[in-house]
């Protein structure tokens with residue numbers, strides 16, 4: 001339908017006059033789409049903090065106590081419980097994925113719903129990091145499975161997810177050069193020139209920074225080092241709009257990608273492989 005701009009504007013004003021509440025709602029949805037959110041999330045019910053906690057809390061009581069220590073931001077308790085579980089012979093990677101991570105996910109979602117404040121996230125992050133450090137210590141020095149550089153892209157300070165990805169890669173034998181957050185593309189290019197790097201992992205949490213992953217992947221193309229892209233601002237549709245990149249959703253996806261790259265596959269093959277894996281997961285859920 002082609003309309004003159006004046007006609008369209010007049011219709012919008014008329015709609016605003018007749019139905020101001022709906023006009024406000026639609027405007028908000030438009031702004032959210034502009035920020036890269038999906039309109040499908042429009043009617044997503046906001047859960048109470050208790051419901052969010054119940055959603056992520058592990059069934060096992062000992063794991064749940066550790067998750068709670070992270071939620072409460074209790075560093076000492078997180079260390080004590082992690083140490084006790086490791087002493088009992090629990091798998092360090094399993095502890096990170098199934099006990100420590102659900103804690104930070106809970107706090108982040110509660111914060112996102114407006115029921116927690118920044119200091120609570122930062123304390124929970126400290127409790128998470130304390131537990132993860134003990135898990136890494138337990139794994140000790142294992143022969144390097146490959147070298148990965150991990151970073152959060154320029155303009156973005158959200159590094160909680162990147163830290164988890166780095167920890168899980170290390171737990172799986174990869175040597176990780178953690179470049180931190182708000183990292184410039186040229187700094188990564190320099191590092192890749194100087195060091196032997198098999199894979200770069202890039203994280204973006206904001207629609208305003210995700211384009212940095214495109215620039216990073218394309219700048220690194222000539223070096224032959226691909227970029228695994230992740231973080232809540234990106235999905236496979238976005239990552240597939242540029243080359244030399246593979247989308248991953250979870251830290252374990254980062255491990256799968258790194259293992260495939262180190263085994264000699266190129267980014268095109270690994271991207272395909274990850275898509276097939278994702279399809280199979282969907283099938284499993286359906287059955």
Ligand code: B12
Nearest residue numbers: 108112156157158159160161203206207228230231232248
């Ligand atoms: C915590 C948080 C903060 C903290 C960050 C602390 C820190 N050190 O990271 C603080 C309070 C500092 C913060 C600041 C801001 N924030 Co903030 N923040 C969040 C929040 C609540 C949680 C993010 C998080 O840590 N999630 C948990 C982690 C574990 O998840 P994750 O990072 O996605 O990582 C997981 C996966 O994605 C994956 N993964 C991650 N990286 C990679 C990489 C690879 C290769 C792979 C395979 C997988 C993978 O593994 C991880 C573990 O499962 C989100 C909302 C939300 N619920 O997501 C908003 C959110 C990201 N923030 C937002 C905004 C706007 C901001 C601010 C601009 C606010 C402001 N006006 O100042 C500033 C940003 C400043 C900047 N320049 O970056 C918006 C972004 C909107 C958008 N779409 O662009 C969000 C979505 C909130 C919202 N709904 O509006 N924020």
